Amino acid sequence: MHQNNALSSSLRNPRNKNLICNVLSTTTKCRKNLPQILAVCVKNVMLIGFGMTLGFPTVLIGGLEDSKVDFQMTHEQLSWIGAINLIFVPLGCLVSGPYCDKFGRKKAMQMANIPLALVWLLFRYSSSPWHLYLALSVIGILLGLIEAPVVTYVSEVTTPNLRGILFSTSTLFTILGTLCSFFLGSIYYWRSVAQIAFLVPLISINLLFLIPESPHWLIKMNRFDDAQKSLAWLRGWVTKEDIHQEYATLNAFIHNNPTSESKPTSCFNYTSPSFLKPYFLISVVFFLRHFSGITNIQTYAVEIFQHLHAPMDKYNATTFMGVFELLGCITCVCLIRRLGKRKLTFFTMGCSIIALSTIPIYSYGSLGKDRNWIPMSGLFAYCFFQHCSLRTLPWILIGEVYTPQTRSIASGISAATGYFFGFFANKLFYGLVNELTLNGVFIMYMLVLFFGGCVLYVIMPETEGKSLEEICEYFANSRNDKNSVDGERIERNNNNNKEIKEYKGSHKDLYATNKETVDSDKDNDDNITYNKVKARRTDSSDDYIQSLNRLAANDSGPSYKRFESLNLNDI
Structure with a gap:
């Protein structure tokens, strides 16, 4: 009984309450961030393999110049070894987007690892310069082919607070792969380096099975149940009910947003x-x-x-x-x-x-x-x-x-x-x-x-x-x-403030309902978003509610309360 009283007294202490809240908040944040970090790191294992292909020509050129047992190559031929992979990258870039949309981000990365493994075997058992040229040309195509899957996967599985840092890790792991090629080249002959590098794409293929597909792509493919499972995994291995709000917002954005990438574009x-x-x-x-x-x-x-x-x-x-x-x-x-x-x-x-x-x-x-x-x-x-x-x-x-x-x-x-x-x-x-x-x-x-x-x-x-x-x-x-871009933002904010004043004169009833909150909140970005929602007054109530839901998913503070106060009957 005495212990229970002591525990109850300790919990009533404001300092202890704050400490417990901070610990719980940190734990929740870590649980939400960890799956995103793991998903991006698994993707980065593939980039280690492709980074090794960027460093391998350096090892190859040095090895062929010093070689007394392999085929000899002139400086002109060696210059093609350093450049031929790069000239074929644009060919891969041309089909990267459709390839990514057809098979999905995760499967596209897995499929790209298969020819990469075969290329390392071609390096290992090459017997003439054209074998090297063929292998480097395929590497160039593969480098272009993975551009869209890598970029879109990171952008679609991460939250805004992690997106920038996790994006920058792509270059970091690519350079790490290049460093691995340099290090192995300082110890082993270039054929042995190719034999070791053959293992990396095989590891990558298997690791990619452990992470979910992009929920954006799954929604575009109308695989809604799989999309909810993917999003629940990425937000901390939670239930579907926990991500219902974010999923609804994401679904509405992909299918209804006029600027969505799924919409056709003009020349x-x-x-x-x-x-x-x-x-x-x-x-x-x-x-x-x-x-x-x-x-x-x-x-x-x-x-x-x-x-x-x-x-x-x-x-x-x-x-x-x-x-x-x-x-x-x-x-x-x-x-x-x-x-x-x-x-x-x-x-x-x-x-x-x-x-x-x-x-x-x-x-x-x-x-x-x-x-x-x-x-x-x-x-x-x-x-x-x-x-x-x-x-x-x-x-x-x-x-x-x-x-x-x-x-x-x-x-x-x-x-x-x-x-x-x-x-x-x-x-x-x-x-x-x-x-x-x-x-x-x-x-x-x-x-x-x-x-x-x-x-x-x-x-x-x-x-x-x-x-x-x-x-x-x-x-x-x-x-x-x-x-x-600050100058552009200030000019845009001034224009929007002017539009708010004009709207105030022509729609006094609606503006009066929100006058107190608008005057008390001086944040220009809130005014811009507020003005955009008010501009929907001629739209249907369903469109308005959809916009309100998107705002609610991102902001439950004062700015959202301002939108919540708008009267549907006035729209």
């Missing part, structure tokens, strides 16, 4: 500023990424370290380079929300120019071989800073800057453009070295970074922390003089 969407301006921005970023050297240095790292007389084995140096690339991606994940994309990008581009300058300074300064650690360290620093921004930036922007009507196709077009740039950058590398020397090529990279950075400073807005609606409206506006 005009791809000639409007809302597509052309972000496409130009992403193309510039891709151009800077590939022609500022990061693609060439990663592909031909073994040869470059040998030319620079690195004070360690060239394969070990390549592995260390992969470690710095991975650290750069981790730094990007940690800093991008704190600093924003613009500050992080321009700071790291400046640091990259300084790091690259150490190589020609060392060479032209005749500092001696006892200081050959200087250019190697400069190259490590360059890879670190490039992976803090330019390596990941275009993929982040692709998911933000396009409208829902063009996002899927525009993503494929942008990815194809990026891989075209990568192909030409790798294919031209040996020719540029012959004409300019390696030091001259590094100076060219510095100039590309400097002048490209000036262009990027003018055309790239700050999108971090902004909603997709604000970003899309910024690019849709034909006259943008600011480097942030």
Whole structure:
């Protein structure tokens, strides 16, 4: 009895109550977030395998140059090994969207792993250059084929609070796969590396059976019961009743929203500023990424370290380079929300120019071989800073800057453009070295970074922390003089406030019902959403209730109470 009284007294203590509430809240949040993290991590196992394909040409080129038992290849043939996979990526991108919609996100990823496993076997038992070319061409198609499943799966299974961080892990795990190729290449012969890599897609296929299909895709396929089970799994292994509200909102959005991606799109969407301006921005970023050297240095790292007389084995140096690339991606994940994309990008581009300058300074300064650690360290620093921004930036922007009507196709077009740039950058590398020397090529990279950075400073807005609606409206506006979407948001908010005042004059009865709450709430974004719902006054009550349900699913606070106060009889 005494113990029960003590326990009851302890629970009545306000401090203990707050502590218990905090613990329960944290536990609930962790349970809701954990399934999403697990689903994305399982997907990322597949990206480790595809990341290994990006690092394998580096191992292959170095191994063939040193080989005395395998077939010999000229520099011209080796340049195709570094580039041929990239030229075939756009072919995969063209069919990626329909392929993803036909088979589903999860099954599309599983099916892509099957030919990948066969490709590793082709590498292992290849006996002529055309075997290598065939394997690399298939890899290029597969890289393009997984673009849509990977991007859409993450966006459709995660909640907004986790979406940005989990998106950035895709690049992180891809670089991890590249690092695995470098590490294995420093220990084993390239045929043995291919034999080990064969296991990764097999593991990925089996792990993908453990996670659910995207609920968005299941709803589009009218598999409503499976969609509810998937959503319940992703929201913390809860029951269908617990996710009923979110499921109803999602179902209504997919089938009734006029801007849903399932709706047909017009060719005009791809000639409007809302597509052309972000496409130009992403193309510039891709151009800077590939022609500022990061693609060439990663592909031909073994040869470059040998030319620079690195004070360690060239394969070990390549592995260390992969470690710095991975650290750069981790730094990007940690800093991008704190600093924003613009500050992080321009700071790291400046640091990259300084790091690259150490190589020609060392060479032209005749500092001696006892200081050959200087250019190697400069190259490590360059890879670190490039992976803090330019390596990941275009993929982040692709998911933000396009409208829902063009996002899927525009993503494929942008990815194809990026891989075209990568192909030409790798294919031209040996020719540029012959004409300019390696030091001259590094100076060219510095100039590309400097002048490209000036262009990027003018055309790239700050999108971090902004909603997709604000970003899309910024690019849709034909006259943008600011480097942030804030100016567009302020102008839009002012226009909406003006419309609210006009509406007040013409619909006094309805506005008077909500006058007190509107005046007390100064949040412009609430006013915008409030105004949009009021604009539905000519619609049917069913449409209005549907909008109200969507708002209720996202906000149960004061802004929702304002909508709740609207009288259906006044609509």
